[in-house]
Amino acid sequence: MSASITNTSTRYGWAAIVLHWLIALIFIGQFALGFVMVRLTSQRTAFELIQLHKSFGFLLLGLIILRIAWRIGNAGPALPRSVGSLERRTAPLAHFALYAFQLALPLSGWALVSVSMLEIPSMPFNLFVMPNLPLAESDAAESFWAAAHWYLAYAGIALVALHALAALRHHFWLKDTVLTRMITPSSDRDME
Template sequence: MALLIGNTQARYGWIAILLHWLIALLFIAQIALGLAMVRMTSQRSAFELIQLHKSIGFLLLGLVVLRLGWRLANVTPRLPAGTGLLERRAAPIAHFTLYALQFAPPLTGWALVSASVLEIPSMPFDLFVMPNLPVPVSDASEAWWGATHAYLAYAAVGLVAVHALAALRHHFWLGDTVLVRMISPSRRCDGDKPE
């Protein structure tokens, strides 16, 4: 079988799979960093974690833009034949919401650092200075963006958990290929013809 780069009607290609899992791992790292950095007693350690959190946030934002572009440029594999009407209608809404919650936390984090009265420049991985967003700089603005960023991150965690449980349901309960095709395109999926 040739290396499957793009998606087909039956399965995801390697680019979609790699972007999916890379974003998932970075998202988990971001949640862990976010929780750790606000609990640090050492200001130096907290500052270093915040800088890493910001760097990964900008990386995530870029990867999500790339992933969305790839999704729009490729076919989306169809759902298994046995998928019910309600699930067929809910799936696009759930995916749209997942994309929205992949964009929102990094953007609100960017707005948060842009609104900070401390005016500490954001330097993703110490490579360049990221310009601030045009938001008001004040304690009130920083607090608002901080709360919004936190609530959106928690909402994203909740939706990602539902997404993971749905994938496990498809695999273990329904026995279809929804999860398998996001692991490897070399696995046989519904509707595939032998190659």
């Protein structure tokens, strides 16, 4: 019996699990990094952390696009029978909101650096220059995208916290498989 890369009707496969946890780790790390970098007094350290934040933001954008493509092409497992009808209706909306925020947040960051009057190039992990989005530079646009990025970050982390609490509720209170199926991958036996 070997672990499967694809999802089955009862469990997620390796691809979905790895993408889920990698995106979660980067998303939470980005929030922490963003929180710290804007509060530093050392401009040099802040600049270096901002460049790192931009690098992980572009990586996150690529991973979430890959995750959405995988989700479209590889249906997730059905919810356990113990899940009520209200939750069955709201769970897809919650997942859609998570995907939307995970896309909007790095895109708003990319827009922010694209409209910045400072014109500092983005070099993800110092590998190449990422072109700016075709947006006009201005102080007003920079203020708008900075505020949008800030609000999206806090709303996104609130959604992630609710998502985590819901998973813990399923595991510890309802004692169903909602959390474990995102930890233990599907296997050949699940496909029989």
